[in-house]
Each structure stands twice: as C-alpha cells, then as structure tokens.
Amino acid sequence: xxxxxxxxxxxxxxxxxxxxxxxxxxxxxxxxxxxxxxxxxxxxxxxxxxxxxxxxxxxxxxxxxxxxxxxxxxxxxxxxxxxxxxxxxxxxxxxxxxxxxxxxxxxxxxxxxxxxxxxxxxxxxxxxxxxxxxxxxxxxxxxxxxxxxxxxxxxxxxxxxxxxxxxxxxxxxxxxxxxxxxxxxxxxxxxxxxxxxxxxxxxxxxxxxxxxxxxxxxxxxxxxxxxxxxxxxxxxxxxxxxxxxxxxxxxxxxxxxxxxxxxxxxxxxxxxxxxxxxxxxxxxxxxxxxxxxxxxxxxxxxxxxxxxxxxxxxxxxxxxxxxxxxxxxxxxxxxxxxxxxxxxxxxxxxxxxxxxxxxxxxxxxxxxxxxxxxxxxxxxxxxxxxxxxxxxxxxxxxxxxxxxxxxxxxxxxxxxxxxxxxxxxxxxxxxxxx
Amino acid sequence: xxxxxxxxxxxxxxxxxxxxxxxxxxxxxxxxxxxxxxxxxxxxxxxxxxxxxxxxxxxxxxxxxxxxxxxxxxxxxxxxxxxxxxxxxxxxxxxxxxxxxxxxxxxxxxxxxxxxxxxxxxxxxxxxxxxxxxxxxxxxxxxxxxxxxxxxxxxxxxxxxxxxxxxxxxxxxxxxxxxxxxxxxxxxxxxxxxxxxxxxxxxxxxxxxxxxxxxxxxxxxxxxxxxxxxxxxxxxxxxxxxxxxxxxxxxxxxxxxxxxxxxxxxxxxxxxxxxxxxxxxxxxxxxxxxxxxxxxxxxxxxxxxxxxxxxxxxxxxxxxxxxxxxxxxxxxxxxxxxxxxxxxxxxxxxxxxxxxxxxxxxxxxxxxxxxxxxxxxxxxxxxxxxxxxxxxxxxxxxxxxxxxxxxxxxxxxxxxxxxxxxxxxxxxxxxxxx
Numbered sequence: 001x002x003x004x005x006x007x008x009x010x011x012x013x014x015x016x017x018x019x020x021x022x023x024x025x026x027x028x029x030x031x032x033x034x035x036x037x038x039x040x041x042x043x044x045x046x047x048x049x050x051x052x053x054x055x056x057x058x059x060x061x062x063x064x065x066x067x068x069x070x071x072x073x074x075x076x077x078x079x080x081x082x083x084x085x086x087x088x089x090x091x092x093x094x095x096x097x098x099x100x101x102x103x104x105x106x107x108x109x110x111x112x113x114x115x116x117x118x119x120x121x122x123x124x125x126x127x128x129x130x131x132x133x134x135x136x137x138x139x140x141x142x143x144x145x146x147x148x149x150x151x152x153x154x155x156x157x158x159x160x161x162x163x164x165x166x167x168x169x170x171x172x173x174x175x176x177x178x179x180x181x182x183x184x185x186x187x188x189x190x191x192x193x194x195x196x197x198x199x200x201x202x203x204x205x206x207x208x209x210x211x212x213x214x215x216x217x218x219x220x221x222x223x224x225x226x227x228x229x230x231x232x233x234x235x236x237x238x239x240x241x242x243x244x245x246x247x248x249x250x251x252x253x254x255x256x257x258x259x260x261x262x263x264x265x266x267x268x269x270x271x272x273x274x275x276x277x278x279x280x281x282x283x284x285x286x287x288x289x290x291x292x293x294x295x296x297x298x299x300x301x302x303x304x305x306x307x308x309x310x311x312x313x314x315x316x317x318x319x320x321x322x323x324x325x326x327x328x329x330x331x332x333x334x335x336x337x338x339x340x341x342x343x344x345x346x347x348x349x350x351x352x353x354x355x356x357x358x359x360x361x362x363x364x365x366x367x368x369x370x371x372x373x374x375x376x377x378x379x380x381x382x383x384x385x386x387x388x389x390x391x392x393x394x395x396x397x398x399x400x401x402x403x404x405x406x407x408x409x410x411x412x413x414x415x416x417x418x419x420x421x422x423x424x425x426x427x428x429x430x431x432x433x434x
Numbered sequence: 435x436x437x438x439x440x441x442x443x444x445x446x447x448x449x450x451x452x453x454x455x456x457x458x459x460x461x462x463x464x465x466x467x468x469x470x471x472x473x474x475x476x477x478x479x480x481x482x483x484x485x486x487x488x489x490x491x492x493x494x495x496x497x498x499x500x501x502x503x504x505x506x507x508x509x510x511x512x513x514x515x516x517x518x519x520x521x522x523x524x525x526x527x528x529x530x531x532x533x534x535x536x537x538x539x540x541x542x543x544x545x546x547x548x549x550x551x552x553x554x555x556x557x558x559x560x561x562x563x564x565x566x567x568x569x570x571x572x573x574x575x576x577x578x579x580x581x582x583x584x585x586x587x588x589x590x591x592x593x594x595x596x597x598x599x600x601x602x603x604x605x606x607x608x609x610x611x612x613x614x615x616x617x618x619x620x621x622x623x624x625x626x627x628x629x630x631x632x633x634x635x636x637x638x639x640x641x642x643x644x645x646x647x648x649x650x651x652x653x654x655x656x657x658x659x660x661x662x663x664x665x666x667x668x669x670x671x672x673x674x675x676x677x678x679x680x681x682x683x684x685x686x687x688x689x690x691x692x693x694x695x696x697x698x699x700x701x702x703x704x705x706x707x708x709x710x711x712x713x714x715x716x717x718x719x720x721x722x723x724x725x726x727x728x729x730x731x732x733x734x735x736x737x738x739x740x741x742x743x744x745x746x747x748x749x750x751x752x753x754x755x756x757x758x759x760x761x762x763x764x765x766x767x768x769x770x771x772x773x774x775x776x777x778x779x780x781x782x783x784x785x786x787x788x789x790x791x792x793x794x795x796x797x798x799x800x801x802x803x804x805x806x807x808x809x810x811x812x813x814x815x816x817x818x819x820x821x822x823x824x825x826x827x828x829x830x831x832x833x834x835x836x837x838x839x840x841x842x843x844x845x846x847x848x849x850x851x852x853x854x855x856x857x858x859x860x861x862x863x864x865x866x867x868x
C-alpha cells in the first residue's frame with residue numbers, strides 16, 4: 001500500500017477502504033507517514049469529503065491509536081455530554097453534577113477554550129485547587145466515589161487525533177465535517193462511555209454558522225457514535241448571543257452555582273436541563289424524558305445537584321467553600337461598562353464578538369500555548385429582545401489590564417446592535433438528531 | 435502573511451494574489467515553508483485550480499527562484515521546442531539540427547525519460563561520449579559555435595520547480611494543468627529564449643489522454659509564454675501509437691539519423707518538419723510557413739541538417755562517426771519478435787503499453803534514480819492501419835536480459851490490437867494553439 005495512491009484516490013473523489021484509512025492513521029501515529037503526505041490527504045478529504053462508513057473507519061482507527069478506557073467495573077450506564085463549543089456555554093458544570101446526583105455515572109473528558117469559545121477545563125480551574133489532570137485510574141476512582149469525573153484528555157486517548165489536529169491547524173484543513181466528527185468522536189468513544197448526548201451549536205458564535213451545516217455535523221456525529229456502539233443523540237442549539245449572562249471562567253462558575261441553587265439565567269437552565277434529562281434517559285435512570293426532567297428539576301430544588309458539585313470539587317482537590325462563598329473565586333480588579341448607543345431594543349449581541357472581546361481581556365486563548373486569567377470576563381446585562389434606553393449598561397467588562405481593555409472594547413462595542421423594532425430571538429432549541 | 439491563510443483561500447476557491455504566490459514559492463525555495471503546508475496548498479490547487487493570471491505569477495515566481503539566462507549576446511531570435519512527452523517521440527534530435535542549419539539559434543534544455551515516456555537527454559547519451567551536463571557558459575559557447583546546444587537543466591534553472599516537483603510526485607498533486615504548465619514554462623522561460631514551439635501530445639501514450647485536456651494544457655502553456663514575453667505557439671499531435679518505428683534510445687538515434695539522411699518513417703518526418711518550420715517562422719529566418727517548410731526540407735535534402743547534427747555531437751564530446759556507422763552505437767545482444775495473433779488489420783498499437791514494455795526492457799525508468807540501458811528497446815514492424823497475416827512480426831524486442839524480456843512481453847503483447855476492419859488512424863496533427 002502506497003500513501004501516494006491513497007491520496008490520489010481521495011483526490012479523485014474515491015471512497016477509501018478501511019485498510020487504507022488504518023494505514024494512514026497508523027502511519028500518522030507512528031510518525032512513519034511524512035507530514036506532507038498526511039496534509040495532502042487531509043486537504044483532499046476537506047474538498048472531496050468522506051462518506052459515513054469512511055468517517056466511522058477513520059474514527060475507529062483514531063480510537064485504536066490509543067487506549068479505549070474500560071469502565072465495565074463501574075456499575076450503571078456511563079453517559080457523557082459534549083458541546084461543539086460556544087460563548088458562555090457552561091452547561092457541563094451544571095448538568096454533570098445533576099446527572100450524577102440522579103444516578104448516572106458521568107465520565108467527562110473535556111477540552112480547553114481556543115479561539116472565541118471557552119472550555120470546560122479552564123472554567124473548572126478557576127476554582128482554587130481544582131485538578132483536571134487526572135489519570136485514567138484516578139477517573140475510575142472518582143466515578144466510583146462521587147459518580148462523576150471531570151478531567152482533561154490524557155495522552156493515552158486518541159493520540160492520532162492530537163497529531164492530526166496540530167497538522168490540520170496549520171494546513172487549512174480544520175473545516176471538514178468528517179474530520180471534525182472523527183476528532184470529536186474518537187475521544188468520546190475512547191473514554192469508555194455507553195452513551196453520549198451532543199450539543200451542536202449553530203449561529204454566529206458557533207463553529208457551524210448555519211443550521212444546515214450544524215445538522216450535517218450532528219448527523220455525522222450521531223452516525224459515528226451509533227456505529228461504534230455508543231448510543232448517541234444530539235440537540236442543535238442556537239449560539240447567536242452568549243448563553244447566560246457570564247462569559248469568562250470564574251464568572252461562569254458563579255453562574256453555574258446560581259443555577260444549581262435554583263436561580264440563574266433561564267437559557268442556561270433550559271439547555272442544562274434538556275441535556276441532563278436526555279442523559280438520564282440514555283442512562284436508564286428515568287423512564288422517559290418527562291420523568292427525567294422531573295428528576296433533574298428535583299435535583300436542583302433539593303440541592304442534590306449543588307451538593308454533588310461540592311463533592312466533585314472536593315474530590316478533585318478544589319476548594320468546596322467557593323460554593324457558598326464566591327469571594328473565594330478569583331475576581332478582576334476593575335470594571336468597565338459598555339452602554340447602549342441609543343434607545344430601542346437590543347436586536348443582537350454577537351456571540352463571536354463577545355467571545356473575542358473576552359479572549360482579548362485574557363479569559364481565553366488564541367493559541368494553545370497562551371495562558372489565561374480566570375478572573376476576567378464579561379457580564380451581559382441586557383439580553384437580545386430586551387428594551388434599552390440610551391446609556392443603559394449592556395456589557396460589564398471585568399478586566400485587570402488597561403491595554404487588554406483597550407483591545408477588547410472595540411469588539412465589545414461592535415457586538416451590540418440596537419434597533420427600533422423588537423426582534424424575538426429564535427428558540428434556543430433548534431432541532432435534534434436521534 | 436500567513437501560509438495557513440493562503441491555503442484556506444485556495445481551499446475555498448479564491449484566486450491568490452501575486453504577493454501570495456511569491457510568498458509561497460520563495461518559502462519553498464528557501465526551505466522556510468514547511469513541506470506539509472506546501473503540499474496542502476498544492477492539493478487545494480489541484481482541486482480548485484488557478485486562473486491564467488495566477489498561473490503566470492506562479493511561473494514567474496518559479497523562474498525568479500533561479501537565474502534567467504541572458505542570451506542577448508547571441509545574435510538572432512533564439513527558439514526552443516518542447517514536447518509534453520510521448521513514446522518514440524524523438525523529433526528534437528531531428529528538428530534542432532535542422533532549425534540550426536537554417537539559421538535559428540536553438541538553446542535546447544531537455545529532460546530525461548520518466549514513466550512510459552522517453553527523454554531527449556537519454557537518447558543523446560546513447561551516442562558514445564555525448565555530454566549533456568553543460569554549464570550555462572558552455573551553452574553560450576555551443577550556441578555561438580554550432581548554433582545549437584542540447585543540454586540538461588542546470589541547478590540554477592528554476593530550483594523551486596525541482597523542489598515542488600519532488601513534493602508533487604509523492605503527494606498525488608502532479609495532475610493539475612496550472613501546476614504542470616508552470617513547471618514546464620518556468621524552465622523554458624529561464625533558458626533565455628525569445629520564442630517557443632510546443633508539441634502537446636494527446637492520446638493513450640500522452641500525459642493528457644483527451645483532446646480537450648490537451649487543448650486546455652496547450653492554451654495554458656501558450657498563455658503563460660506570451661504573458662512572459664516568450665512568443666509561444668503549440669501544436670497538438672496524436673500519441674495513440676508510438677511515433678516512428680523505434681522506441682529505445684540508440685534505436686531512436688538511428689531513426690533520427692535516417693530522417694536527416696532523407697529516409698525514415700513518414701510520421702517522424704511530418705512532425706519534425708512541422709515543428710522545425712514553425713521554429714523558422716518564429717526565428718524570423720523564413721517569411722511564412724510554406725517558405726519555412728521549403729527551407730527545412732532543403733536542409734534535409736542537402737545534408738545540411740545531418741552535417742549540423744554531426745557538428746553538435748562533436749562539439750558536445752560525442753563520437754561523430756556514429757552518423758555514418760551505426761555499429762558504433764550500443765546494440766542489444768538479443769531480439770525477440772512478437773507476432774500478430776491473427777489475420778486482418780492492425781487496429782491499434784497502444785503507445786502507453788509499448789512505452790511500458792520498453793521501460794521494462796531497461797530503456798526507461800520508473801524512478802528518477804533508476805539507470806537505463808541505451809541499447810535495448812522495441813522496433814515497430816507494422817503500423818496501425820496496415821494489413822497483417824497471422825504470425826507476421828509486429829514488434830521486435832531488443833533485449834539484454836531474459837528476466838526483463840519476460841516482464842516486457844505481456845505488456846508488448848497487450849499493446850497489439852488486430853481486427854477485421856481497417857481503421858484509419860486519426861491525422862497526426864490534431865490541432866494548434868497560437
């Protein structure tokens with residue numbers, strides 16, 4: 001088998017065989033396939049696509065490049081949730097404790113924020129002492145003890161994905177539904193889960209801007225999961241404006257704690273409850289979605305979810321007192337308000353621009369090696385559809401450094417659209433793929 | 435300027451700017467652009483194409499990666515000829531001496547055979563002592579003394595092409611009209627010529643199998659040449675069956691000498707005279723094509739072309755006595771005849787298969803580093819359209835090594851098609867692009 005023949009086959013629009021795909025991934029993993037051949041095949045794949053079978057083989061080969069965690073020793077149906085990434089998208093910190101409190105073991109491996117979107121690991125690390133670098137054995141212990149582990153991807157999980165992603169990042173080959181799907185699903189399948197709920201974001205703040213693209217991605221992800229024996233379903237949710245009111249790591253932790261205490265913004269509650277309910281059904285601890293939703297809401301009302309989050313924090317080395325005392329979380333020294341330029345209605349609050357403003361403040365990173373500031377971020381004071389007067393505060397920027405504020409301000413200002421006519425935002429839940 | 439942005443632009447079907455293309459080629463030449471980014475851009479170019487302006491910029495940038503030879507010190511309009519490669523395509527050895535004998539300075543830089551097609555350098559080197567590795571200064575001297583230099587590409591000529599071609603060869607990115615055009619034309623433009631005649635082959639033995647593709651390639655080549663100040667025209671000629679009767683290096687030299695002596699196969703004469711005549715018009719030594727053809731045929735009849743070839747051989751260190759004594763050329767020790775499987779007409783003699791059979795005998799190379807045997811090859815005894823009886827010799831294989839004969843025989847046998855109905859081959863001259 002010659003790499004150049006495989007490349008030429010894909011270049012000409014052919015479907016690769018399982019052997020050809022395994023040859024490619026094994027070569028990438030072992031370092032025996034030169035980068036320049038891998039990138040040529042990646043570009044041909046971006047432009048020619050891969051069918052569902054090829055994508056499933058690619059995913060499997062990437063899973064097989066590392067270990068597939070064996071969680072059969074943990075009783076119950078293990079369920080994880082994955083989001084394709086958004087701005088203010090902090091639902092993992094709400095739904096993982098809720099699902100665990102309801103009896104679903106949640107082995108959650110998450111990523112860090114990159115570009116304008118945030119990442120679960122960065123949010124968790126805003127909690128003083130919280131350790132996300134757990135070994136696979138630590139993960140098993142956490143699952144057995146507190147029913148949930150929230151950790152970063154270990155080096156044993158789909159190492160081919162890491163190599164391929166680094167190459168895709170510098171060769172213009174990120175934007176491909178089959179490649180994105182295989183990257184996401186290989187890591188999820190390798191976790192050893194039994195079921196998975198996906199939150200595929202759509203809109204300006206999402207990787208997929210259109211509903212059609214988001215649906216194609218969702219269908220691809222669900223197809224791969226089910227082909228690999230992981231029962232998978234997806235919801236598609238709007239990411240036109242930030243989710244909730246907090247954007248930035250410590251700020252988002254506070255918002256999650258508010259939700260677990262029965263408060264918090266309605267949109268965060270809606271998406272978190274929707275996803276957690278689906279996890280309960282997949283995890284076979286609820287008979288149907290209505291039953292599941294009742295249980296999830298009860299876990300909020302009873303404080304069982306909050307209590308479970310406290311135990312997760314404690315088990316992973318974090319300071320559980322943050323749950324009751326937000327002053328123990330890092331806070332930025334300065335605030336700057338961006339006011340409404342006129343009177344009328346907030347017709348839009350561009351999620352991508354708010355996300356970029358938040359990164360400019362230091363809450364996220366443009367490059368993997370950048371460090372972040374857990375304290376800074378943005379609080380959304382007015383949500384799209386709300387009435388505003390000229391001068392009303394729209395965004396409150398929590399900053400440490402004046403130069404970073406100066407970089408963030410134009411982005412924050414541009415994110416705001418005020419108009420004369422009230423426009424009702426589209427429903428958050430755009431669709432589902434089962 | 436970031437390579438990844440240029441790659442993404444081409445991936446999305448955009449047209450690159452001159453600056454972007456120069457950035458790419460300069461990075462390839464200097465080795466500062468990683469191979470994996472170069473190959474991703476190459477694949478995006480194969481699948482998305484390049485317009486005429488982009489292709490011209492690419493060619494220019496490749497010319498500028500090395501030296502552009504200054505031949506202004508040589509009087510006259512310098513004209514070269516280039517063929518896209520065929521089987522038995524030996525016209526350079528006929529037309530270069532003829533055009534030079536008629537007063538056109540011919541600075542000819544050629545390549546070696548690769549795959550099923552032969553190369554001018556390999557044919558010249560079948561002449562004992564003939565040196566093709568001349569410096570650019572040697573080339574100037576040869577032009578001044580004998581009006582013609584037949585040499586290999588020096589390392590100063592379009593080094594970016596060498597690097598890019600090596601990468602294209604292993605990344606499935608050879609098949610692209612813009613990339614092929616820029617590769618061919620950058621080397622020709624860098625030679626310092628004033629005008630160029632192209633012989634774009636079409637058919638089974640050609641790189642371009644269809645007339646439409648061949649025409650697109652011819653148009654691209656002619657467009658680049660004229661944009662770069664090299665007056666360029668192209669003819670498209672059929673390469674369904676081998677040109678002439680000889681395939682293999684020493685055998686082809688003999689056939690060329692026969693043509694220069696007024697004999698030889700009609701098809702070799704036709705293409706050689708056609709191309710040489712165009713060179714005379716472009717070189718302004720003939721008033722029109724009819725005048726030019728008269729002069730070319732006169733140079734054959736008078737022996738002026740043969741005499742000029744003798745001087746070229748002598749000047750480049752070869753043994754000029756081969757002109758009169760073919761026994762001084764290498765000859766294979768053994769012959770094997772492939773006979774007609776039945777009676778009727780030869781309806782086809784697949785050029786690609788004959789070419790591959792010849793490579794199998796050792797006359798060509800599959801890989802750049804392979805060495806060749808100048809003596810071996812194939813003589814075509816019957817041409818398509820001719821009547822045959824069962825058992826008539828069709829191909830005579832000149833071989834040295836029994837194992838190589840065994841490898842060549844199935845290919846040679848498969849190249850022959852005999853049928854009941856006489857089929858007249860299409861005319862050799864398929865079209866022209868001015």
